[in-house]
Amino acid sequence: MPKDALGVLSEIKKSFITKQIKEGRRGDGRKPDEYRELRIQTNYVPRANGSALVELGKTKILVGVKIDAGEPFPDTPNLGVFTTNVELLPMAFPTFESGPPNEMSIEVARVVDRGIRESKMVDFEKLVIEPGKKVWVVFVDINVLDYDGNLFDACSYGAVAALKTAVVPGSKYGGKDTQLPINNTPVSVTIVKLDDVMVCDPDLEEEQMSTTRVTITTTEDGHIRAMQKGDLGYFELDEIRKAIKMSSDTGSIIREKYLK
Amino acid sequence: MGTASDIKLIDENNIRLDGRGPDELRPIKIETNVLNRADGSSFIEWGGNKIMVAVYGPREAYPKHNQDINKAIVKARYNMAAFSVDERKRPGPDRRSVEISKVVSEALEAAIMVELFPRAQIDVFIEVLQADAGTRIAGLTAASVAVASAGIPMRDMVVGCTAGKVGNKIVLDLSKEEDNFGQADLPMGILPKSDRIVLMQMDGDLSVEEFEQATSMIMKATKRIAQIQREALTKKYEIQQKEQGE
Numbered sequence: 001m002p003k004d005a006l007g008v009l010s011e012i013k014k015s016f017i018t019k020q021i022k023e024g025r026r027g028d029g030r031k032p033d034e035y036r037e038l039r040i041q042t043n044y045v046p047r048a049n050g051s052a053l054v055e056l057g058k059t060k061i062l063v064g065v066k067i068d069a070g071e072p073f074p075d076t077p078n079l080g081v082f083t084t085n086v087e088l089l090p091m092a093f094p095t096f097e098s099g100p101p102n103e104m105s106i107e108v109a110r111v112v113d114r115g116i117r118e119s120k121m122v123d124f125e126k127l128v129i130e131p132g133k134k135v136w137v138v139f140v141d142i143n144v145l146d147y148d149g150n151l152f153d154a155c156s157y158g159a160v161a162a163l164k165t166a167v168v169p170g171s172k173y174g175g176k177d178t179q180l181p182i183n184n185t186p187v188s189v190t191i192v193k194l195d196d197v198m199v200c201d202p203d204l205e206e207e208q209m210s211t212t213r214v215t216i217t218t219t220e221d222g223h224i225r226a227m228q229k230g231d232l233g234y235f236e237l238d239e240i241r242k243a244i245k246m247s248s249d250t251g252s253i254i255r256e257k258y259l260k
Numbered sequence: 261m262g263t264a265s266d267i268k269l270i271d272e273n274n275i276r277l278d279g280r281g282p283d284e285l286r287p288i289k290i291e292t293n294v295l296n297r298a299d300g301s302s303f304i305e306w307g308g309n310k311i312m313v314a315v316y317g318p319r320e321a322y323p324k325h326n327q328d329i330n331k332a333i334v335k336a337r338y339n340m341a342a343f344s345v346d347e348r349k350r351p352g353p354d355r356r357s358v359e360i361s362k363v364v365s366e367a368l369e370a371a372i373m374v375e376l377f378p379r380a381q382i383d384v385f386i387e388v389l390q391a392d393a394g395t396r397i398a399g400l401t402a403a404s405v406a407v408a409s410a411g412i413p414m415r416d417m418v419v420g421c422t423a424g425k426v427g428n429k430i431v432l433d434l435s436k437e438e439d440n441f442g443q444a445d446l447p448m449g450i451l452p453k454s455d456r457i458v459l460m461q462m463d464g465d466l467s468v469e470e471f472e473q474a475t476s477m478i479m480k481a482t483k484r485i486a487q488i489q490r491e492a493l494t495k496k497y498e499i500q501q502k503e504q505g506e
Contacts, residue, residue: 106358118463214460224471227446227462230362232369234456237475244468 009208017209021197027205033246035189035201040157040258042165050166050180054158057203058148063140063158065166067180069129069173070137080127081137084113086144086155093147111228112142112156112188115217119186119225122163126181129173136168138180149204152215152228156188160259185259186225187251188217191243193233198242200250214240216247220255224248269426269438276438282431283477285421288485290402290492292409300410302492304402307435308392311399313406318380332377334369336384337361338399344391360396367400367449367459373413382412393439394422397447400459405489409496416451418458419485423448423474425466430473432481446474452486455479 017027024032036057045051050065072081086109088096101109116122127136140162142155166180192202192210202210212233217226224244229235235243270276280286286307295301298314321327338360342351353361368384384407386399397420404418424434425444434442444464450457466474 101355103358103362106355107362110355110359114463118465222468224462224466224468225464227460228363229457229460230366232366234370234451234458235460236456237479240457240460240475241472244471248468 009205013205014209017205018195021194021199024197026194026199028203030199032197032199033250035153035250035254036203038157038254038258040161042161048162049169050162050164052158052161052165054154054161056150056154056157056201058146059150059154059203060144060146061151061154061158062143062145063155063162064143065159065162065180066139066141067166067168068137068139069134072128072132072135077132078125078128078135080122080124080135082113082117082122082124082140083137084109084116084140084142084159086112086142086151088144088147091146092144096144096147107228107230108151108155109142111152111215111226112159113140114226114228115156115186115188115215116140116159116163119217119219120183121160121186123181123183127168138163138166147204149202149207150190152190153188153201156186156217157254157259160185160187164259184219185255186217186219187255187259188215188226189247189251189254190215191246192231193235193239198239198246200246214243216244218244218248218251220252222248267437267441269441270429270431274429276426276431276435278435280435282429283480285433285481285484286435288401288488290405290488292405292492292496298406298410300406300408300412302402302406302409304398304405306392306394306398306401307433308390309388309395309398310390311395311402312387312389313399313402314385314387315382315403315406315410315412316385317382317410318377318412319383321379321381326381327379329378331374332372332380332382334365334372334374334382334384336365336368336386336403338364338386338388338396340388340391340395344388360399363459363461364396364400364403364449367418368403368407370456370458371404371414371416371418371451372407373415376413382407393434393436394420394447396420397422397449397459400449401485401489405492408489408493416453417486417489418449419452419482419489420447420449420459421478421481421485422446423477425464425470425474430470430477432477444470444474446471446478448475448478450479450482452482455482 400420449459
């Protein structure tokens with residue numbers, strides 16, 4: 001994760017967070033399994049086929065979904081196509097630069113993509129116009145506007161919310177507009193290790209201090225659909241077990257409350 | 261995971277397409293010092309995978325603004341040869357290889373004693389010459405051997421291993437067909453002495469119980485793979501001793 005503009009988190013702040021976490025409280029007063037205030041506003045960009053503005057604490061991202069007719073991949077001739085892209089806009093953080101996607105934005109995009117794809121949230125079998133020749137292509141473009149940690153979850157919630165409201169523009173090709181076919185609601189929860197304590201939805205300070213990170217995406221049935229461990233440290237197997245539990249518990253609350 | 265298929269990947273007697281049992285690894289062979297110029301190198305054959313790894317460093321990190329005053333940075337570059345897969349792959353990094361390079365770098369850095377080499381960089385070049393499912397974990401396993409053979413101090417080796425789900429059963433070390441048509445894939449990187457997890461990715465559909473089954477299979481296999489790594493490294497010194505003796 002990038003450091004702040006000065007490249008460091010002050011030692012005073014660090015030792016404060018470390019001290020707090022030993023007492024089971026986080027820098028901003030949250031409990032370990034508590035996420036920040038989450039606000040999702042769908043249909044923010046009516047020009048897109050689906051969209052969502054997400055504020056997770058002070059992190060702010062905007063997702064737009066565009067759906068267009070195109071060619072299927074040769075190995076999946078009877079499935080719609082799905083792509084996810086994340087833009088870390090220079091306005092979001094002092095060290096973000098414009099230009100081609102870097103490691104960080106590619107990782108976020110691929111983890112978000114994997115969660116949605118592997119949960120089979122979108123029914124791609126229904127997105128075929130002409131078998132083998134023409135299918136619907138779903139582009140999910142995510143713009144990061146303001147960065148204060150945990151892009152993985154903010155982007156994932158935005159993508160899921162935008163897809164749920166997305167409309168397939170059939171009328172453009174002489175058909176009817178239809179709702180994008182949705183099977184389920186995957187929820188991703190990211191957990192970092194702070195001084196051996198596992199906390200979910202890290203803010204920027206916690207991300208900078210944490211030794212390691214894991215993102216786990218689960219569906220309604222409690223099954224794990226995608227995981228990604230990142231950063232330099234390690235997890236014990238028991239910690240992964242705890243993280244899976246935390247992700248599916250916190251995930252079901254978020255699903256009920258915000259992604260219905 | 262991949263598309264639906266009529267192929268039966270595992271039969272009633274738990275025998276897989278290639279004749280393996282559920283917790284059987286494909287054959288693994290590792291050699292060290294296969295390259296002249298590099299500071300350390302290795303070559304792994306894991307099933308049909310053929311992967312070559314070269315290590316350069318620790319050397320001064322470049323460009324300078326990448327330097328870390330407290331430790332060395334580890335830069336692994338995972339790359340697939342154009343001819344390594346069925347359809348020609350366009351040369352150069354794509355999004356998949358950028359992501360794999362990142363997670364492999366992070367996994368190796370967890371094992372290497374980077375704090376001994378401030379401002380330095382350790383380059384690890386992983387070239388997949390022929391791909392046959394599980395290239396990232398085979399590459400990671402070989403990379404760890406190459407780093408050790410370069411004489412770079414490490415806390416432990418890193419062992420890569422995969423488990424997955426095919427035909428609703430948990431199996432170890434997915435083959436190409438199982439990877440393409442299976443239901444889940446869980447590649448992991450483990451420090452074998454402490455069982456710590458330094459790389460983990462997963463896609464597909466696993467229940468919590470299935471995850472338990474998969475990880476316990478991986479943890480057991482890790483010890484076997486670590487032994488193969490150890491043998492590859494000790495063999496290198498046997499050869500050197502022989503040469504010196506003559």
